[in-house]
Amino acid sequence: MSDFLPINQNDMKKRGWDELDFVLVSGDAYVDHPSFGHAIISRVLEKEGFKVGIIAQPDWTNVESFKVLGQPKYGFLVAPGNIDSMVNHYTVNKKKRRQDSYSPGGEAGKRPDRATIVYTSKIKQAYKGIPVIVGGIESSLRRLAHYDYWSNKVRHSILLDSKADLLIYGMGEYPIVQIANKLKQGKGIREITDVRGTVYATSKLPKDVVELPSFEEITGDKELFSRSFNIQHSNTDPYTGEVLAERDGSRWVVQNKPSFPISKEDFDSVYELPFTKTYHPIYKKSGGVPALNEVEFSIINNRGCFGSCSFCALTFHQGRIVTSRSEDSVMKEAKDLINKPGFKGYIHDVGGPTANFSGPACDKQAKSGSCKDRSCLGHNMCKNVKVDHSSYLKLLRKLRNLPGIKKVFIRSGIRFDYLLKDSDETFFKELVEHHISGQLKIAPEHISNRVLQVMGKPKHEVFESFISKYQQFNTSLGKKQFFVPYFISSHPGSTVEDAIKLAEYLKKLGFTPDQVQDFYPTPGTLSTAMYYSGYNPTSGKKIFVATDHSDKQAQRALLQFNRPENYVTVLKTLGKAGRQDLVGFGPKALIPPPSKNSKKRRTNSKLKISKC
CATH class of the missing domain: 3.30.750.210 (Transcription Regulator spoIIAA)
Structure with a gap:
């Protein structure tokens, strides 16, 4: 087993290092496994001959915690985690999550909200003028102006909000090596403007770019926001993508063309690097890092x-x-x-x-x-x-x-x-x-073809054909295996009528979801652009979006129509929709009629997994 990379000065001394080339600050606990972004980037740089150390989950209230490895020769790398810090912290209802599987023992609260911005600020306080390069999923999906669900507004590019020097988007193996070598050759961080898969800020509009609507324009016009996102979405391919530029005040945020996908040979090479494939020993007393269990x-x-x-x-x-x-x-x-x-x-x-x-x-x-x-x-x-x-x-x-x-x-x-x-x-x-x-988890997401088209998912008839064939194979093989379908409630385009159709299907299927995924507007998706703007970016047409809490609650409750706590909501929703035919004791009824004990009513909720 190879050694972990240094996390303190003693580790550096054991390697005979007085100074590091790069210090990577991670919002996740240090797990040296290729399923963790910080592990891949640090090991790729190590292979290239750079000395790298890890500061995992520093105390963001104390600038000294960012100094434990000293000032690096070339700069800091900020990787806030495998999940956007806001998604990591909050449910779709914006309630604080109680656990964080990427932290020791699953303990929540080990990283700040908007970790990229906070970490970069502290690093800049610790070392004036030190280059800071941000990356990972949080930076990648917030690389240009974007709708932020938690503040319910359009935010600036995270490059500007964090005041970082350079941003890597997408998968970072190729860009980080190019950037590191340019810094090694003596190039200043602000001079590095030609690396694919990066975003930089400048006061002068470069030549040969596709100019996006400005930040000021899209914050005042939701249709224009939708059109801007469609341009971005159409330029995610390394062969056909263009350089994009978005004006924000007196500055331009420039997104270079995407990095080419990793080759098979390099893919192999990355996953054969000397990872320890486990969490750092300092977490043993906490019971390890739960996220490793899923991928170990x-x-x-x-x-x-x-x-x-x-x-x-x-x-x-x-x-x-x-x-x-x-x-x-x-x-x-x-x-x-x-x-x-x-x-x-x-x-x-x-x-x-x-x-x-x-x-x-x-x-x-x-x-x-x-x-x-x-x-x-x-x-x-x-x-x-x-x-x-x-x-x-x-x-x-x-x-x-x-x-x-x-x-x-x-x-x-x-x-x-x-x-x-x-x-x-x-x-x-x-x-x-x-x-x-024992059971196949499958994601049809909805049964309304109109909603499925908005989702970019196949027609419902295709799912039915798949399940039929799945059942045939189980029967012919003498197996009794189940399937567990996943559905999303209140996705853009989905009305209460669509949710009722889905509830009727679940009734027919004999399936009650244990959990319902209410649509979660996260950065970087077409659906989030729809949610905020009310327009479908790919068609340019207006689209219905359930943004009102009561509408979302109604659609969610319909997917678990037989739960006692949802009875009143389902009853009211069916009444408003004119679907009283679904209230009663018949085979197609979703809920029984109201009575004096309606609030305490217990209905049959045993069927939770669809059998073959």
């Missing part, structure tokens, strides 16, 4: 997603071009897992953003990038999409035949419309036969 015995196989779900920020962050690791690299990691303490023979996942994507969506995407004006899957799959599960299937077969492997599960998302388009059903059959842990 899993393998990342791919990156990127051409699914283009409107509510997902992957297009904005990782891009649409999928890259996979080589079979040899994944097999090597699997063999290492077998010898890892605590491994019991079960690989929990082999996948990525979407497990059954292995490469570019089509020949064109592989050579010249994604189409600007259309999605690969969305509501209707593009005819040019090449459906092929053969390489993934081959990998899974090899993994499950390794000595010491009892079972290989797939817990990453499965895009079921893509799966159904495969004329060879072998992968589907083996998925059911070998790779499901």
Whole structure:
């Protein structure tokens, strides 16, 4: 096992280091595992010969906690965590979360709100003039002016709000190495304006850029905000994307073209770096870091997603071009897992953003990038999409035949419309036969085709076909496995009438969700732009959005219509919608009629998982 990177001066002395090249400040606990962004960036720099130290979850109220490793030679890197700090802290109802799985023992409160801004401010206080480079999901999705759900307003680019010197967006392996080498060569941080996957601020508008509406313009015009976001969304591809510039006061925020997706060879190289694959020993007394439990015995196989779900920020962050690791690299990691303490023979996942994507969506995407004006899957799959599960299937077969492997599960998302388009059903059959842990989690998200179109999800009929085929395979294989569908309430475009249709479907299905995901407007998604502006950025048309608390509460309650605490809300909602036909004792009724004991009424809520 290799050593952790230094977290204090004693660690530096053991390595014979008097000074570090970079200090990385992380909002997550220090977990040296490639599922954690701070671990990848620090190990990539280490491979390039740079001396890197980690300050994990510093006391942001005390500037001295940012000085524990001294002043680095080239600068500080700020990576607030695997999750945006506001999403990490607050539920969709803006209530404080009680736990943080990325902190020791799951304890909440180990990082500040808007961690990028706070950390950068403290670093600048600690060392005047020191370069600060910000990155990670929080900076990536807030790289230009954006709607912020928690303050309910459009905020400036986080580059300006934090007063950082440079911002890395997307996956950072390529940009950080280029930046580090330029600094090593003596270039000033403000001179580094030509690296793909970066954003910088300048007082002069560069040449050959696409000029976005200004910050002042989009804060006063929601339709213009929507149009601006559509331009951004159409320029996330490294082949077809343009340099974008957004004026904010007297300055310009310039987004360079996206970084190219990582090559298979470099992908392998990154995941074969000398990670310890565990949390730092200082967290042992706290019981470790819970987030590691989800990934400790899993393998990342791919990156990127051409699914283009409107509510997902992957297009904005990782891009649409999928890259996979080589079979040899994944097999090597699997063999290492077998010898890892605590491994019991079960690989929990082999996948990525979407497990059954292995490469570019089509020949064109592989050579010249994604189409600007259309999605690969969305509501209707593009005819040019090449459906092929053969390489993934081959990998899974090899993994499950390794000595010491009892079972290989797939817990990453499965895009079921893509799966159904495969004329060879072998992968589907083996998925059911070998790779499901009792129940398949699947995400149809809604049943209204109008809402599904807004979401960028396949038609409801496609989901029904998938479930039918899934049941057929279970029957033929003699298995009794379930499926658990996930649905989103009050997504832009969804009305109360749509929510009622969904409730009727759940009644027919005999399924009551244990949890309902109310739509959460997070930065960097088409759906969030819809939520704020009331316009669909891709069509330019107005769209209904449930922003009123009572409307959102009604849609949420309908998805759990048989819970006693939702009875009054469901009754009122059905009354307002003129759907009293769903109140009664008939087979289609959602709730019984009111009585003196309506508030205390207990209805049957035993059916929670759909059986095959």
